[in-house]
Amino acid sequence: MGKRYTIYDIAKLSGFSPKTVARVINNESNVAPATAAKINEIIRSIDYRPNEYAKNLKSKKTKVVLASINSPREFPLQWMQVMIERVSLLCQEKGITLFVEYCYDMTSLDKSILNTNAGFIDGVIVFYEVEDDPRIRILKERDIPFVVFERAYDKTVEYVGNANYEALYSLFSSLCRKGLGSATMLLRKPTLVNTDRVNGAINAFRDNGKDVGSINIVYDIAGADEAYAFTEEAIWKGKLDELIFISGDERAFGVYRALTEKGIRIGEDVSIIGFDNIPSSRFLVPSLSTFAPDYQGLAESLILSLFPEEGARIDRLIVPEFIPRDSLRPALRQDFTRT
Amino acid sequence: MGKRYTIYDIAKLSGFSPKTVARVINNESNVAPATAAKINEIIRSIDYRPNEYAKNLKSKKTKVVLASINSPREFPLQWMQVMIERVSLLCQEKGITLFVEYCYDMTSLDKSILNTNAGFIDGVIVFYEVEDDPRIRILKERDIPFVVFERAYDKTVEYVGNANYEALYSLFSSLCRKGLGSATMLLRKPTLVNTDRVNGAINAFRDNGKDVGSINIVYDIAGADEAYAFTEEAIWKGKLDELIFISGDERAFGVYRALTEKGIRIGEDVSIIGFDNIPSSRFLVPSLSTFAPDYQGLAESLILSLFPEEGARIDRLIVPEFIPRDSLRPALRQDFTRT
DNA sequence: TTGAAAGCGATACCAC
DNA sequence: GTGGTATCGCTTTCAA
Numbered sequence: 175m176g177k178r179y180t181i182y183d184i185a186k187l188s189g190f191s192p193k194t195v196a197r198v199i200n201n202e203s204n205v206a207p208a209t210a211a212k213i214n215e216i217i218r219s220i221d222y223r224p225n226e227y228a229k230n231l232k233s234k235k236t237k238v239v240l241a242s243i244n245s246p247r248e249f250p251l252q253w254m255q256v257m258i259e260r261v262s263l264l265c266q267e268k269g270i271t272l273f274v275e276y277c278y279d280m281t282s283l284d285k286s287i288l289n290t291n292a293g294f295i296d297g298v299i300v301f302y303e304v305e306d307d308p309r310i311r312i313l314k315e316r317d318i319p320f321v322v323f324e325r326a327y328d329k330t331v332e333y334v335g336n337a338n339y340e341a342l343y344s345l346f347s348s349l350c351r352k353g354l355g356s357a358t359m360l361l362r363k364p365t366l367v368n369t370d371r372v373n374g375a376i377n378a379f380r381d382n383g384k385d386v387g388s389i390n391i392v393y394d395i396a397g398a399d400e401a402y403a404f405t406e407e408a409i410w411k412g413k414l415d416e417l418i419f420i421s422g423d424e425r426a427f428g429v430y431r432a433l434t435e436k437g438i439r440i441g442e443d444v445s446i447i448g449f450d451n452i453p454s455s456r457f458l459v460p461s462l463s464t465f466a467p468d469y470q471g472l473a474e475s476l477i478l479s480l481f482p483e484e485g486a487r488i489d490r491l492i493v494p495e496f497i498p499r500d501s502l503r504p505a506l507r508q509d510f511t512r513t
Numbered sequence: 514m515g516k517r518y519t520i521y522d523i524a525k526l527s528g529f530s531p532k533t534v535a536r537v538i539n540n541e542s543n544v545a546p547a548t549a550a551k552i553n554e555i556i557r558s559i560d561y562r563p564n565e566y567a568k569n570l571k572s573k574k575t576k577v578v579l580a581s582i583n584s585p586r587e588f589p590l591q592w593m594q595v596m597i598e599r600v601s602l603l604c605q606e607k608g609i610t611l612f613v614e615y616c617y618d619m620t621s622l623d624k625s626i627l628n629t630n631a632g633f634i635d636g637v638i639v640f641y642e643v644e645d646d647p648r649i650r651i652l653k654e655r656d657i658p659f660v661v662f663e664r665a666y667d668k669t670v671e672y673v674g675n676a677n678y679e680a681l682y683s684l685f686s687s688l689c690r691k692g693l694g695s696a697t698m699l700l701r702k703p704t705l706v707n708t709d710r711v712n713g714a715i716n717a718f719r720d721n722g723k724d725v726g727s728i729n730i731v732y733d734i735a736g737a738d739e740a741y742a743f744t745e746e747a748i749w750k751g752k753l754d755e756l757i758f759i760s761g762d763e764r765a766f767g768v769y770r771a772l773t774e775k776g777i778r779i780g781e782d783v784s785i786i787g788f789d790n791i792p793s794s795r796f797l798v799p800s801l802s803t804f805a806p807d808y809q810g811l812a813e814s815l816i817l818s819l820f821p822e823e824g825a826r827i828d829r830l831i832v833p834e835f836i837p838r839d840s841l842r843p844a845l846r847q848d849f850t851r852t
Numbered sequence: 853t854t855g856a857a858a859g860c861g862a863t864a865c866c867a868c
Numbered sequence: 869g870t871g872g873t874a875t876c877g878c879t880t881t882c883a884a
Contacts, residue, residue: 178632178860178861180860180862181861181862182861182862189870190870190871191872192861192862192871192872193863193864193870193871193872194869194871196862196863196864197869197870199862200863201869204870205869205870206870208869209869209870222634223629223630224861224862225568225570225632225633225860225861225862226566226630226632226633227565227566227567227568227570227573227633227861227862228566228570228861228862228863228876229566229861229862229863230566230862230876231564231566231567231570231860231861231862231863231875231876231877231878232861232863232864232875232876232877233862233864233876234566235862235863242599243558245598252591252594254591254594255591255594258613258615259582259584259615262613262614262615263615263617266614266615266616266624266626267624269624271626271630272612272613272614273610273611273612273613274597274601274611274612274613275601275605275611276597276598276601276602277605277873278596278602285605285606285608286605287605287610291562291565291610293517293562293564293565294564294565294566317876349853376717398791398793398795398796399791402796407856415857415882424793424854427793427796428796429794429795430798431796431797431798434673434798435798453736453737453763454737454763454766454793456737457737457741457767457769457770458764458766458768458770458880459769459773459774503746508820517877519876519878520878521877521878529854529855530854530855530856531855531877531878532854532855532856532879532880533854533855533879535855535878535879536853537862538878539879542853543854544853544854545853545854548853548854556860563877563878564876564877565879566876566877566878567860567876567877567878567879568877568878568879569860569863569878570859570860570862570876570877570878571859571860571861571877571878571879571880572860572878572879574879575880656881738878810880832866844870
């Protein structure tokens with residue numbers, strides 16, 4: 175029961191040699207159609223499935239990708255899941271096997287696949303890279319191909335991500351032209367992703383003849399709690415800017431709550447913009463304006479940079495689409511071309 | 514460069530036989546301490562890593578678990594991500610390798626790992642089982658151990674999940690005693706998960722001497738959009754019940770929006786309860802009451818039922834904790850013991 | 853306590 | 869077109 179067949183069994187059953195069976199299995203040329211037909215019939219009838227381990231012992235055939243996720247201690251952010259899902263589906267299409275591994279503690283990678291199974295893995299996607307990321311050290315040491323998602327600290331390294339600078343530059347340029355005078359940017363850490371976003375906004379202000387000092391950059395907004403606390407304090411101190419950009423829609427919920435509690439009207443007294451376009455954003459009252467990353471495109475570029483394909487262009491920086499919604503003051507909301 | 518060492522290299526380097534090297538690597542007994550020390554030293558110095566494929570060719574040693582996710586077409590729900598993260602971390606601890614695979618189309622599983630690599634995989638966690646799930650057919654055929662997350666349609670099958678019936682029964686009992694008279698339950702499909710929830714609520718009504726007819730069960734609420742549309746219509750028709758339970762916090766956002774737009778006060782005119790305890794729930798205004806599943810416990814039970822451990826009890830049904838918040842009318846909110 | 857040799861189930865190379 | 873056989877790197881069995 176449950177006996178597993180091998181090519182030798184098929185060889186015996188068909189009367190041909192194991193090599194010929196292998197030829198049929200791998201769709202090699204130089205096999206008589208009749209032979210192939212006969213062997214294929216047997217393969218089907220016994221429900222033969224090759225042994226993955228044997229297949230990869232002599233020569234590595236199966237492509238294996240590892241998605242390594244340095245999970246932030248906060249509740250995971252939704253875009254991550256969409257990203258993984260897209261990557262998973264793509265891998266399936268291309269016959270790539272996908273591991274997903276979360277790691278909490280960058281210092282104890284001992285048991286991780288990344289560290290243990292060199293030679294087993296053909297490519298790694300590094301999510302949430304940190305400065306001097308030990309994962310990247312290991313990957314470099316072991317000569318394993320990898321891509322980082324979003325701009326890497328390590329400049330020598332390939333990455334794929336949102337065109338954060340361009341997105342923010344173009345958004346704030348447009349807003350400045352419509353009369354925006356001041357803004358607050360709430361961000362987690364001064365990561366490269368965030369500094370790109372900040373620089374985009376600042377340069378837009380400058381290039382549109384506005385006072386760069388009117389942009390208030392605030393870091394250490396780890397989650398919605400901090401966003402709430404910050405907003406509450408800003409209201410209390412009477413220091414609320416015209417617009418708040420907050421990195422990550424999930425965090426925007428904290429801003430909304432603080433504002434709502436204090437009776438400040440979002441989309442009228444103040445404008446809010448998020449990033450990621452999680453589905454719930456549409457249902458906030460008023461609906462949250464945000465950037466929608468091209469998750470599918472990002473996934474494709476990620477896989478392509480691990481396994482380049484003839485003639486396939488890799489977009490390393492993909493511009494997210496701005497989705498204007500009711501959280502923008504009417505004056506700021508106009509003239510965006512929704513696609 | 515990047516030459517991979519084998520046990521033969523180590524044998525040569527140490528002067529012992531490959532078998533002795535293997536003994537050391539696998540911590541077998543019958544090795545002289547001095548021998549072990551010497552060999553271990555060499556292993557460390559050359560940064561030896563065993564070949565996974567060779568290791569598993571003769572006899573399967575590595576445990577491989579596949580998380581198979583039948584992804585709903587809607588944006589993925591957040592609890593799924595938490596679940597996977599917990600499972601991933603647990604696998605890491607136990608030296609289990611975890612694959613994650615999403616599938617959209619239950620009818621085209623051809624390219625999936627599940628279908629392709631039998632013999633490679635030692636256990637599967639099936640998420641979002643559907644009726645007559647082809648995945649389960651394959652798993653049974655191929656004799657691959659598996660668990661289903663949440664109560665399975667297939668009665669012959671092992672599962673681990675939330676104690677949905679108990680959770681809803683106990684909640685609604687408590688609410689009935691505090692005077693709840695009518696309620697609406699918004700659900701996606703009449704899955705077993707949902708019918709358990711429904712039955713829990715209905716029986717609580719009955720056992721507390723309330724009219725079971727006052728519970729309004731509504732299916733086909735796939736996402737927040739449908740929840741919004743339903744609520745809007747209920748308001749318009751003047752048919753709003755005292756309380757709305759909605760399966761999945763994400764969907765509750767639609768209810769909130771409809772209610773807010775119409776000026777109906779949540780937590781006063783009407784009470785709302787969700788399920789999943791996503792972090793954003795706390796930031797809704799008013800904060801959303803919900804059930805918090807024990808994700809860690811669920812992950813542990815899932816892995817344990819795939820690979821039972823001596824003396825470890827498996828909780829197949831884990832009661833989620835009810836988190837009362839401001840979305841409950843004060844009269845209904847009292848007397849819950851927050852833990 | 854140690855080692856020799858025979859697999860495991862594919863692939864690869866070279867004959868025919 | 870087809871087949872023989874060495875080979876991949878480890879485990880297993882049995883003998884010393």
